[in-house]
Amino acid sequence: MSPALTVAVPRGALFAEALDLLDRLEIDTADVRGNDRKLWFADAGIVTVRPSDVPTYVEHGAAELGITGKDVLAEQADADVYELLDLGFGYCRMVVAARENEDSLGESLRRLGRVRIATKYPRTATAWFARTGRQAEVVEVKGSVELAPLCGLADGIVDLTATGRTLVENGLEIVEEIAPSTARLVANPVAHKLKADAIDELVARIRGLA
Amino acid sequence: MSHPIPPGTRDVLPDEMLELRELTEGLSTTFREAGYGEVWTPAVEYEATLRAGDESGAGAGYRLFDEQGEVLALRSDMTIPIARVVATRLGEAEPPLRLCYFAHAYRAAERRTAELREFLQGGIELIGLPGAEGEAEVIALIEDSLDRAGLRRHRVGVGDGTLFARLLDEAGVPEEARHELIGLLSARDLVGLERRVEALGLSAASCERLVRVPSLRGGAEVLDSAGEATDDLRELHELLAERGIADRVIFDLGLVRSLSYYTGPVFEVYDPAVGFALGGGGRYDDLIGRFGRALPACGIALDVGRVHLAQAAEERLA
Numbered sequence: 001m002s003p004a005l006t007v008a009v010p011r012g013a014l015f016a017e018a019l020d021l022l023d024r025l026e027i028d029t030a031d032v033r034g035n036d037r038k039l040w041f042a043d044a045g046i047v048t049v050r051p052s053d054v055p056t057y058v059e060h061g062a063a064e065l066g067i068t069g070k071d072v073l074a075e076q077a078d079a080d081v082y083e084l085l086d087l088g089f090g091y092c093r094m095v096v097a098a099r100e101n102e103d104s105l106g107e108s109l110r111r112l113g114r115v116r117i118a119t120k121y122p123r124t125a126t127a128w129f130a131r132t133g134r135q136a137e138v139v140e141v142k143g144s145v146e147l148a149p150l151c152g153l154a155d156g157i158v159d160l161t162a163t164g165r166t167l168v169e170n171g172l173e174i175v176e177e178i179a180p181s182t183a184r185l186v187a188n189p190v191a192h193k194l195k196a197d198a199i200d201e202l203v204a205r206i207r208g209l210a
Numbered sequence: 211m212s213h214p215i216p217p218g219t220r221d222v223l224p225d226e227m228l229e230l231r232e233l234t235e236g237l238s239t240t241f242r243e244a245g246y247g248e249v250w251t252p253a254v255e256y257e258a259t260l261r262a263g264d265e266s267g268a269g270a271g272y273r274l275f276d277e278q279g280e281v282l283a284l285r286s287d288m289t290i291p292i293a294r295v296v297a298t299r300l301g302e303a304e305p306p307l308r309l310c311y312f313a314h315a316y317r318a319a320e321r322r323t324a325e326l327r328e329f330l331q332g333g334i335e336l337i338g339l340p341g342a343e344g345e346a347e348v349i350a351l352i353e354d355s356l357d358r359a360g361l362r363r364h365r366v367g368v369g370d371g372t373l374f375a376r377l378l379d380e381a382g383v384p385e386e387a388r389h390e391l392i393g394l395l396s397a398r399d400l401v402g403l404e405r406r407v408e409a410l411g412l413s414a415a416s417c418e419r420l421v422r423v424p425s426l427r428g429g430a431e432v433l434d435s436a437g438e439a440t441d442d443l444r445e446l447h448e449l450l451a452e453r454g455i456a457d458r459v460i461f462d463l464g465l466v467r468s469l470s471y472y473t474g475p476v477f478e479v480y481d482p483a484v485g486f487a488l489g490g491g492g493r494y495d496d497l498i499g500r501f502g503r504a505l506p507a508c509g510i511a512l513d514v515g516r517v518h519l520a521q522a523a524e525e526r527l528a
Contacts, residue, residue: 061485080486082398184401190480190487192398193367193460196427 003027003045004198005191008063010051011036013162014183017089018067022046024209025202055079055186064191065199070181071160075121081186084203088210090183094124096176097167098156099149105175108155109134115155118148125158128178146170218319218327230330233359233518234312237332240355246310246334251291253314257281262500263290264470271318271327284316289471289494289509292335297501305338305505312514326515333491333511337498340506342442345475345493346449352479352489352510353458360521364481364488365458366510367427369465370443371472371492374424377439381416395424396466424464432461446475471497477510483523488516 009018009032019029028044040047047063054068055076066081071094073083096117098104108115114135119125122140129136139154146166148154160181161167164174185206187199215221222230238248254274260267260283270286285291288311296307312332319325334351336344349366356364374395378388387410394403400421407420423439426432430447433440443461450456460480467476467490476492491510498505 059485083401086401188485189398190482190485193427193462193478194365194480194482196460200425200427 003043005065005195005202006045006047006063008047008049008054008057008066008068010054010066010068011048012051013092014051014067014069014090015048018183021067021087021089021206021209025205052076055081058186058188061188061190064188064195065202066186067183068186069160070179070184071121071124073184073186074179074181075124077123080189082189082192083184084187084199085185085206087183087185087206091180092160092162093174093180094121094158094160094178095174096128096156096158096178097146097149097161097172097174100171100173104149104155116153117156117158118145118154119158120145121158121160124178128158128176146172216327218325220326220328229521230514230518233521234330234332234514236358237355237512237514237517238310238312240358241310241332241334241351244308244351244354246308246351249292249295249309249311250313251285251288251295251311253284253316254282255285255291255294257283259294260286260290263293263497266470268469268471269317272316285313286317287315287469288313288331288333288511289335289491289497292509293494293498293507294501296337296498296505296507297503301503306344307337308334309337310334330514331489331511332514332517333489333509335507335509337507338505339508340495342446342449342475344506344508345446345477346453348491348508348510349450349459349477350453350455352477352512353455355512356479356481356488356517359517361481361517361524363483363524364479364520365460367460367462367465367478367480367487368443368446369462369476369478370440370474371465371467371476372474373436373439373463374466377420377423380439381412381420383410383412383420391420392466395464396468398464400425426463427460429461430456432463436463442474467492475508479510479512481520481524483527484516484520486516488520489513 022029032041032046049057051068052072054066057063058066058081059079069090105115114137116137117125118139118141122138125138145157145159148157192199257273260270268286268290270283272284274282276282292309314328315331316328319327334348336348391406404421407417423436433444447456450459465476471494472492473495474493477490478487479489480487489510489512493508495506498507
């Protein structure tokens with residue numbers, strides 16, 4: 001018998017806690033834990049995907065539910081998924097960081113009228129600088145964002161940080177905090193209606209765990 | 211050598227076209243047999259006409275100028291052009307009027323899912339029959355037409371476009387907070403909605419109601435748990451039960467449609483084989499009046515391409 005609901009689980013920083021949550025809901029994750037190549041676990045109703053792909057799988061109905069960070073949802077605000085619950089784990093912050101003890105952002109704004117920002121989250125960064133009334137040139141990179149201010153690619157970065165340790169190790173400091181983020185439970189809009197009972201029951205059980 | 215076509219448009223080749231033709235012919239036969247006469251309107255309207263129907267021009271994405279300097283827009287739905295026709299060309303016709311259409315509409319693609327900028331809509335408009343009686347008829351006809359198209363598991367989601375605004379009134383939510391709360395519900399950010407509601411300092415009972423009622427989905431029981439606010443939907447449920455199709459409708463008290471002309475119940479059409487709505491509609495009692503003839507009306511449009519996707523997906527699963 002296949003399970004009533006399929007959940008998209010992100011392979012990444014939220015993976016272990018997401019599986020712990022599913023265990024507490026009596027969804028068997030042993031197979032998922034024991035197999036890091038396999039992606040689809042039909043018996044458990046779990047698909048494992050890249051964290052930033054969770055909204056895509058859920059939006060298209062390939063999974064009825066998904067677990068993903070608020071940071072991913074904010075970056076993909078056009079994804080048509082319903083945000084049902086704050087799961088509480090995976091706390092981190094979206095921040096602006098720049099080289100320590102230098103006012104590189106202020107300096108660029110004063111002399112050049114704009115800042116150059118490197119990030120993996122271009123929409124979040126663009127929206128933040130627009131909202132705070134500063135012109136920004138946003139440069140999208142796919143990884144190792146911390147490098148950008150060090151070698152002159154950008155004045156600062158917008159990135160996600162949990163402890164801030166990677167920033168410090170690279171001589172950067174947090175200069176602004178954009179938003180906190182935690183893991184969220186999201187649902188496909190059609191499944192939210194057609195499988196309302198199964199989804200509501202699961203949401204009630206998760207609320208009951210807290 | 212590549213010759214691209216604009217994003218959000220498609221070419222259709224014979225195999226697919228044959229299936230699309232069969233689908234539209236089946237739908238139009240069902241509509242016609244139910245007494246709905248087909249109409250045709252121009253693909254371009256004066257932009258002012260679309261704006262008279264919806265302040266944002268109903269999401270029209272393409273505008274151009276004619277040789278007089280008038281602003282034209284490619285129609286973004288068929289409901290506004292039909293409202294114009296009913297108030298003008300059919301200004302003397304005795305209501306109720308039953309009209310249907312198959313026509314392309316054009317929008318700027320906002321979302322990512324299977325969103326085309328040019329898409330074929332097939333729909334019905336029932337003009338001059340107020341209240342639940344009109345709504346029950348259009349829901350029943352859409353159900354019927356999709357049965358005929360070979361879908362078996364489709365459902366119509368029914369909400370009330372005015373419900374959340376009434377709940378906000380009831381709870382005494384200040385004007386400046388309303389817009390944000392409606393935005394959060396439209397995006398179904400239920401986490402954000404709950405937090406903003408709690409931050410308003412309302413009574414515990416008001417908070418609970420503002421969060422709980424829009425999350426209710428299901429059969430007639432959800433109407434009862436929302437109290438008097440859903441009396442209109444309860445009447446609709448009774449009429450659907452008389453027609454024997456109450457179990458094919460899902461009441462969704464958080465359903466919000468983006469167009470501003472809806473004045474009451476709103477609809478969306480789903481099939482479990484695809485993750486997005488196949489169509490939608492609702493009651494728009496003020497719209498035709500904006501063109502000069504006050505008549506209540508409601509209707510539903512199907513996105514024919516999406517219905518075709520659902521047909522194919524259901525066949526694969528069968």
